[in-house]
Amino acid sequence: MKIALFWHRRDLRQHDNAGLTAALQSGYPVVPLFIYDREILDLLPSRRDARVTFIYDEVERLARQTAQAGGSFLAFYGRPVEVFEQLLTQHEVAAIYTNEDYEPYAAERDAAVGALAARHGATFQALKDQVIFAKNELLGKSGKPARVFGAYRKAWLDKLQDAHLQPYPSAGLYTAEHLAHVPDAPARPTLSSMGFEEFRQQVPTNELPAEELVRSYHLTRDTPGRVDSSTRRSLHLRFGTLSVRELMHQARELNPKLLAELIWRDYFMMLLWHYPSTATESFEPRLRRVPYRNNEKEFRAWCEGRTGYPLVDAGMRELNQTGYLPNRARIAAAGFLVKHLLIDWRWGDRYFADKLLDYDMAQNVGNWQWMAGTGVVAAPWFRVYSPQSQQEQYDPTFAYVWQWVPEFGTCHYPKPIVEHKFARDRAIETLRTAYRAAGE
Ligand SMILES: Cc1cc2nc3c(=O)[nH]c(=O)nc-3n(C[C@H](O)[C@H](O)[C@H](O)COP(=O)(O)OP(=O)(O)OC[C@H]3O[C@@H](n4cnc5c(N)ncnc54)[C@H](O)[C@@H]3O)c2cc1C
Structure with a gap:
């Protein structure tokens, strides 16, 4: 019997799902699946990653819901092309459906899976969903x-x-009539079988606010x-x-x-x-050779929330402890790193990528390059926020600071790592020189 596969990636839900709807309306019984992609997971710096546990919990939830609806849900740990090679050989697959993913790696991966599907006589269709x-x-x-x-x-x-x-009707179509049952479906990977530890951080509900x-x-x-x-x-x-x-x-x-x-x-x-190259390179050509200071010690102090600027430090400590930080604190922390410390935005981008539960390449790179003044869309390069004014404007009672920096105001809290006016002048001079050197 011919089947259609639906490949979940950044769409771990059954309701209002464009690609899943297309699969369920294809006329073929559908087998939904998820691949724990080794190309991504192997690069993570820690085996204790709350995002992996989050994904695992959600995949297990999808699997349970699929079983309740009368179908089989498959999950694999491996490289997508290899997993699909196996699936296309073992089953009569008429079509693979999924939702579009706009990251550079995803574009290459999907092209490879699409080509593989074509060689096996199956179609590959990615829909706009996110x-x-x-x-x-x-x-x-x-x-x-x-x-x-x-x-x-x-x-x-x-x-x-x-x-x-308008929502897509996938939830209503998710019934035994549209789902396939796969006899002898392989056991789904567990966190430990993939070499990860369980690590749950508190996450908000996914209901509408x-x-x-x-x-x-x-x-x-x-x-x-x-x-x-x-x-x-x-x-x-x-x-x-x-x-x-x-x-x-x-x-x-x-x-x-x-x-x-x-x-x-x-x-x-x-x-x-x-502009996929902006994932790792400044969009603005004249700012590709800024002589950033990249002082390792200062970078460490920033990562650990020990810069002596309380709003920045509160943000970084919240990030380290919870995997989240509010937008205003992201702006304060990012601006301070790229302007006051003159550290390459890519160092900050990487640190956020490792720590943020909501890490998303497009949003992170876009915002970091905006802060650094190097992006397709960017804040003026000469804008250097004053940490003190930001503190007065956004946390005047120090409520946020007290929450994350309990030693603030005592002799245990560090002195400012750099003086604001000095750092501001240094940043503007460095960026101006970079523009001039590039022929501006
Ligand atoms: C340096 C820096 C790095 C960032 N990295 C990420 C990241 O990796 N992933 C991420 O999702 N957001 C990122 N943001 C954007 C923003 O800070 C977060 O989306 C927001 O703080 C998440 O909290 P929220 O859901 O309560 O947002 P809300 O303020 O409630 O906004 C609702 C939604 O709108 C979107 N949104 C809000 N602000 C932005 C923004 N500036 N850019 C793009 N989308 C936005 C998000 O999807 C957010 O969930 C970054 C911002 C900065 C300054």
Whole structure:
């Protein structure tokens, strides 16, 4: 009997899933599956990674739900091309469905799996699911992506129709009638069989945020000391345990500022797809040879939250302890690293990549390059935030700082690692010289 495979990646949910809907409507019985990709997992610096445990828990949940619906869910630990080679040999696969992924590695991987499927006479189809507009759907007049967010957001809003936020009917189709049962399905990998330890960090629910929170989002979002200052749904958007359409729909109804933040997410995904080299290189050619200081000792102090600037230190300690930090603290910490310490943005990008539960290449690289002034879309290179003004503006009562830096105000708290005005002048001079050297 011919079957269709549905490959879950960044969409660990059965409801409102574009690719899964297409598979369930294909006319073939569907076998959903997940691959713990060794190309990704082998590169992780620690075997105790809360994201791997999160994925594992969600995959097991999907497997249970599939069994309850009367189907089989497969999971493998390996390299996708090898896993599919085996599946395409063992089963009569008519089609492989999945959802698009815009990271450079994913693009190569999907092309390889697509070519393999074609050799076996199967089709390979990836659908747009994790953003509203992707790839070339929203280009500027020049035929290239807009380099100003305001222009992109306007085009995005002009193009949006109700249909774009309509949920896909996958949950209703997820029944024995549309699912396949695979006899002798191999045992699913466990964390320990893959060499990982169980490590759970507290994560928010994947339900839509409370209406009240969303309504007041624009007033609270810059208050890092409050747990309910923002939606805290980034992890769920990253792994697709929440559908972006649902959250966008709510934001569109209740709060344009939240919708704008979600549009940033679409924007950065599109930019990474168009400019994959920006994952590891500054987009701005004139800032590719900045003589960053890259002082290891200062970098360590930044990582450990010992810079003597309390907002930065609180953020880094929260990150180290929980895997999360609020946007305002991300901005303070990133700005301080690239400007005050003159450390290459890629060092910070890497550190966040290792620690953030919601780590997403497009969002992380996009935001880091924005902070460093090197990106497709970027803050002015000469903007150097004053840590003290940020403290006064966003955490005037030190509520956030006290939460994460209990020794603040005592002799145990370090003195500022560098003086603000000196660091500001040094950063501007260094970047100005880099521009001049590049012929500006
Ligand atoms: C240096 C730096 C690195 C970052 N790295 C990441 C990352 O790896 N993954 C990630 O998801 N976000 C990243 N962000 C963006 C932002 O800080 C987080 O999305 C946000 O703090 C998550 O909390 P929340 O879900 O409560 O966001 P909310 O404020 O409630 O916003 C709702 C959603 O909108 C999106 N969003 C909000 N702000 C941004 C933004 N500036 N850019 C893109 N999307 C945004 C996120 O998907 C977020 O979940 C980074 C920001 C900075 C300054």
